């Protein structure tokens with residue numbers, strides 16, 4: 157009697173356990189979403205710089221994060237960044253930065269972006285430049301293969317979306333270097349641009365050769381409208397013309413480059429979000445987009461709050477009372493509210509904003 161009772165109770169429990177176990181172990185039953193891999197600079201950094209252990213970097217002080225996370229969250233904003241919103245729209249959790257200690261799950265994607273990152277490796281040697289990010293990605297591919305097996309890893313890598321925001325710092329550095337003798341000569345600009353595009357091509361092909369097919373790019377913003385740029389150039393108009401020209405030159409050449417790459421790389425699909433225009437329109441006509449203040453940063457000091465004093469410990473700076481009124485949170489980075497507006501356009505916008513694919517269609521493509 158006791159024996160029979162035990163088996164009738166035991167059996168369903170055992171069957172359930174075996175079923176659950178096989179669900180967990182069998183890759184063919186696992187349900188994965190399309191992963192998102194992110195590369196870039198501080199506009200996309202969600203903790204790489206913080207975990208890289210450089211003191212005073214990584215948006216580690218208040219008021220970073222104040223609106224959404226209620227504490228500094230390794231992000232250069234009062235809240236979420238574009239990759240945070242995109243991950244959410246794609247049904248993914250916030251992406252883990254690759255340097256997060258104890259990382260084990262690579263199936264949902266990873267964020268490699270890091271503040272200050274450039275394309276050209278000698279420009280800011282102490283940062284996690286794009287080349288290092290790609291090296292980390294290569295390492296990660298091996299770990300992903302260990303996690304889910306070769307076949308499943310290859311499937312995830314080919315379905316994944318690879319999101320980039322990079323090269324702004326390369327041009328900002330070029331202007332910084334020549335700030336006493338502007339304008340920078342055309343030949344210097346062209347040479348710099350061709351090196352940047354050449355290196356980008358190499359990196360895109362590396363990802364392609366590792367199985368990546370779906371690429372998404374945020375083009376360069378209107379660099380001349382950044383409070384930090386106006387502060388550096390002591391410019392008092394709305395947007396300084398020389399950085400604007402540099403960004404436009406890069407964006408035009410970049411779009412042409414990606415278009416040329418496409419037929420060389422079978423299966424390559426892409427999306428370019430016209431961040432330049434999206435941000436420029438909000439600088440010019442802030443109130444139409446719900447921003448009472450679209451030129452002066454919420455946090456900082458100096459003209460337009462163009463000095464990054466809120467990134468540094470022990471500096472005096474001012475902070476606005478309501479970041480949602482502001483387009484810029486600090487001298488170079490939009491607020492949570494602005495990032496949300498950009499993300500909606502990048503995700504679901506029409507071909508005047510994002511083309512040839514928008515992100516929603518790129519995620520769904522196969």
Ligand SMILES: *[C@@H]1O[C@H](CO)[C@@H](O)[C@H](O)[C@H]1NC(C)=O
Pocket residue numbers: 276277278350351352353354355358
């Ligand atoms: C990449 O950039 C370096 C400078 O950092 C340059 O010397 C090299 O020619 C570039 N590579 C390509 C393929 O353009």
